[in-house]
Amino acid sequence: MSEPPVKPVLQKPPGYKDPNSPAGQRRFRPPPRKPVLPPSFHSKKRKTSYGRACCCCFCIFFLIFLLLILICGAVFYLWFDPKLPGFHIQSFRISRFNVTKRPDGTYLDARTTTRLEVKNPNGKMTYYYGDTEVEVSFGEGGYETELGTTTVPAFTMPEKNTRSLRVETKASNKLVVDEVGNKLRARYRSKSLPVNVEARTKVGVGVAGLKIGMVGVTVKCDGMSKKQLDGGDMPKCVINMLKWLNIH
Known part of the structure; x- marks a missing residue:
């Protein structure tokens, strides 16, 4: 006898679920994972808030420190x-x-004696001076001629004290330009010869037994004429401190 024909097996369509299969045997698909971001994409809120807190603390500390300095300075x-x-x-x-005037040029011979008075007007402060260099010159502008420099040893100025510094300078056979020599001689005879005195030193302050550092000071006494000096008119000098503060 001939065998019965074999029926072809029907294939299940995609996504077909057998209603007779138990629920436990169904496939479980895990939920999709979130993509992992690199560290540069993470939130920076904590770092930003920490930096702002540090900046605020620094500003507050600086303001308090500045306020204390102002109060101490006022006191x-x-x-x-x-x-x-x-x-x-x-x-x-x-x-x-x-x-x-000689065949080989014009020469200047001069000798001067200067008394520079220094005052300490403070009643609770002492001034300390380093070595003081005093320079004297004649003339102004293009014909200014230096006579020399004398160094005065360091000294101390107590409270409410005055001191006189005696300075001698001289120029022996100092060669000068002929035109300069003529101007100096003419101005000297007319008593209009400009005289300049400049002192360079360092000054420190003593307060309640404490000595505070030294500051460079330049004292200039310019524009004085021989006629003024002979008449006793002794103008005050200008104090240049730190090369930017001019005090009369």
């Missing part, structure tokens, strides 16, 4: 009432002045 000023030292020419004398 210091009210208690000690600081005043700058005073400088002025006490006397100036030209003991020799001679301009000589």
Whole structure:
């Protein structure tokens, strides 16, 4: 006998679920995972808030520190009432002045004696001076001629004290330009010869037994004429501190 024909097996369509299969045997698909972001994409809220807190603390500390400095400065000023030292020419004398023309040039012989008065007007502060270099010159502008420099040893100025510094300078056979020599001689005879005195030193302050650092100071006494000096008119000098503060 012939075998019955075999029926072809029907294939299940995609996504077909057998209703007779138990629920436990169904496939379980896990939920999709979130993509992992690199560290550069993470939130920076914590770091930003921490930086702002540090910045605020620093600003507050700086303001408090500045306020304390201002208060201490005000108390210091009210208690000690600081005043700058005073400088002025006490006397100036030209003991020799001679301009000589020779075949090989024009020469200047001069000798001067200067008394520079220094005052400490403070009642609760002491001034300490380093070595002081005093320079004297004649003339102005293009014909200014230096006579020399003398160094005064370091000294101390107690409270409410005055000191006179005696400075001698001289120029022996100093060669000058002919035109300069003529101007110096003419101005000397007319008593209009400009005289300049410049002192360079360092000044420190003593308060309640404490010595505070040294500051460079330049004292200039310019524009004085021989006629003024002979008449006793001794103008005050200008104090240049730190090359930017000019004080009369």
